[in-house]
Amino acid sequence: MNALRKHVIQPIIDCWSLLVGLKITGKYFCKPLITVHYPRQVIDDENLTTYGGHVELIGKPKDPAMPKCISCMMCVTNCPSGCLKVVKQKVEKPTPEQEQAWKEAEERGEKVVKPKAPKNPAKFVYDYTLCSLCGTCIDNCPAKSLKFSNNIYWVATSRKEMKIDLLARLKGQATDLSAPAPKTEAKPAAAEKEA
Ligand code: SF4
Numbered sequence: 001m002n003a004l005r006k007h008v009i010q011p012i013i014d015c016w017s018l019l020v021g022l023k024i025t026g027k028y029f030c031k032p033l034i035t036v037h038y039p040r041q042v043i044d045d046e047n048l049t050t051y052g053g054h055v056e057l058i059g060k061p062k063d064p065a066m067p068k069c070i071s072c073m074m075c076v077t078n079c080p081s082g083c084l085k086v087v088k089q090k091v092e093k094p095t096p097e098q099e100q101a102w103k104e105a106e107e108r109g110e111k112v113v114k115p116k117a118p119k120n121p122a123k124f125v126y127d128y129t130l131c132s133l134c135g136t137c138i139d140n141c142p143a144k145s146l147k148f149s150n151n152i153y154w155v156a157t158s159r160k161e162m163k164i165d166l167l168a169r170l171k172g173q174a175t176d177l178s179a180p181a182p183k184t185e186a187k188p189a190a191a192e193k194e195a
């Protein structure tokens with residue numbers, strides 16, 4: 001009985017396992033590539049819609065360099081890892097002439113409307129080294145001013161570089177978008193492959 005198992009049944013089981021393994025390998029071997037040969041090829045933006053990179057600010061539709069952020073601090077309060085630092089704008093100090101004018105208006109019983117600080121933040125710094133990409137800041141932002149970036153090719157060589165000034169990044173992105181299109185377009189990856 002043992003000889004039958006050793007010389008007949010076991011080899012059949014081994015061959016069957018081998019065939020199953022080869023079938024799976026063959027199936028994936030014939031599928032089109034889902035990876036690219038970076039840096040010779042890059043992934044198109046439309047294929048990055050589900051990619052969740054670092055957190056970044058969203059600009060206003062009419063002024064892309066200006067964040068939709070209203071400095072409410074909800075993201076800072078709710079972030080479990082303390083990655084975000086937002087500094088509110090300060091009210092501009094009134095000139096002595098303005099102060100005098102307000103005082104006189106108040107004495108006359110008039111309503112004085114004093115200037116308020118702008119709502120957009122003065123500073124918005126994000127520490128990517130601490131972020132767990134949990135999305136709590138994005139979910140809690142009442143102004144819908146935060147999103148995960150599709151910045152897939154971003155690299156940093158030190159922890160310091162991973163502290164990102166999100167206002168500067170937004171400004172840079174807005175400038176890039178408003179820049180005129182290059183005269184010659186880069187060769188598409190597929191064309192490069194064929195060449
Ligand atoms: S994704 Fe999560 S950990 Fe990262 S900044 Fe937002 S709340 Fe903090």
Ligand code: SF4
Pocket residue numbers: 068069070071072073074075076086137140141142143144145146
């Ligand atoms: S990004 Fe959103 S949650 Fe954070 S301070 Fe600005 S408005 Fe508030």
